[in-house]
Amino acid sequence: xxxxxxxxxxxxxxxxxxxxxxxxxxxxxxxxxxxxxxxxxxxxxxxxxxxxxxxxxxxxxxxxxxxxxxxxxxxxxxxxxxxxxxxxxxxxxxxxxxxxxxxxxxxxxxxxxxxxxxxxxxxxxxxxxxxxxxxxxxxxxxxxxxxxxxxxxxxxxxxxxxxxxxxxxxxxxxxxxxxxxxxxxxxxxxxxxxxxxxx
Numbered sequence: 052x053x054x055x056x057x058x059x060x061x062x063x064x065x066x067x068x069x070x071x072x073x074x075x076x077x078x079x080x081x082x083x084x085x086x087x088x089x090x091x092x093x094x095x096x097x098x099x100x101x102x103x104x105x106x107x108x109x110x111x112x113x114x115x116x117x118x119x120x121x122x123x124x125x126x127x128x129x130x131x132x133x134x135x136x137x138x139x140x141x142x143x144x145x146x147x148x149x150x151x152x153x154x155x156x157x158x159x160x161x162x163x164x165x166x167x168x169x170x171x172x173x174x175x176x177x178x179x180x181x182x183x184x185x186x187x188x189x190x191x192x193x194x195x196x197x198x199x200x201x202x203x204x205x206x207x208x209x210x211x212x213x214x215x216x217x218x219x220x221x222x223x224x225x226x227x228x229x230x231x232x233x234x235x236x237x238x239x240x241x242x243x244x245x246x247x248x249x250x
Contacts, residue, residue, distance in 0.1 A: 076146035077134040080160060085120065094128040095166075096121035097159045097184050106174060113171045115183030116164055129160035135197055151202045154224050159184050165196040197224035 071079055083095040096119050102112035121128060131140050132149055133156040140158065149155060157166040164184035173179040185194045199222045 070142075072142060072146040072148075074146065074148040075132060076142050076148050077132055077137070077155075078140060078142035078146075079132045079149070080129055081132060082124075082128045083130065083157075088120065088122075091122040093120040093122060094124070095130065096125065096128050097162060097164070097166075098127045099162055101186070102174065102181065102183065110172060110177065112174065113169060113181055113183055114188070115167065115181070115186050116159075116162060118166065118182045118184055127159075127161050130166070131158040131160055132156075133158050133165075149200060151200065154197050154199050156196050157198060165194065166198065167194050167196045169193070169195050198222065199224050 075081060085093040085095075097116055098119075100117050101114050102117055104114050105111055133140060134147070135154060135156050158164070159166070162184060164186065166182070167185035168180045168182045171181045173181045185196055187194075201222055
């Protein structure tokens, strides 16, 4: 079933998407699924559990809130698209659509923490950076929570729409022009992730 069809049904998904514009706008509530994850789907997911302070191999983590890749639809898969320059978390009237090239923040709907990454090795792939939801532990680890929305073959006037499946990348916004892509790492499953795939 397509997301558009599911959103039209009474109850369930329609309770969350009720009143949402057809285009993805600042303040929209969205789920993000990796289209390359096979054979299982993979939704960007977080929950109120932190990464362990130390992994089994002795490497340290950020001890931030876990972000994982979940193969089922779940309330913890919902994110709010936030304008980094504003505090509002609802769709304005008229809605301000998110366009190709825009820089956004993604706020986890259930825990109100921003999607983040930083210079800490990822749990299962030490050559990649850990993805988390940022908790300010008052230490010298600044948040890196700005993401650029990039669609292939698009220009800045291209609006993201719910009407069809969207294919786009989230790129971490850094001082360097290239940034980092967020990719799932779905080979290993660890107990501390509640048997969910790691990112």
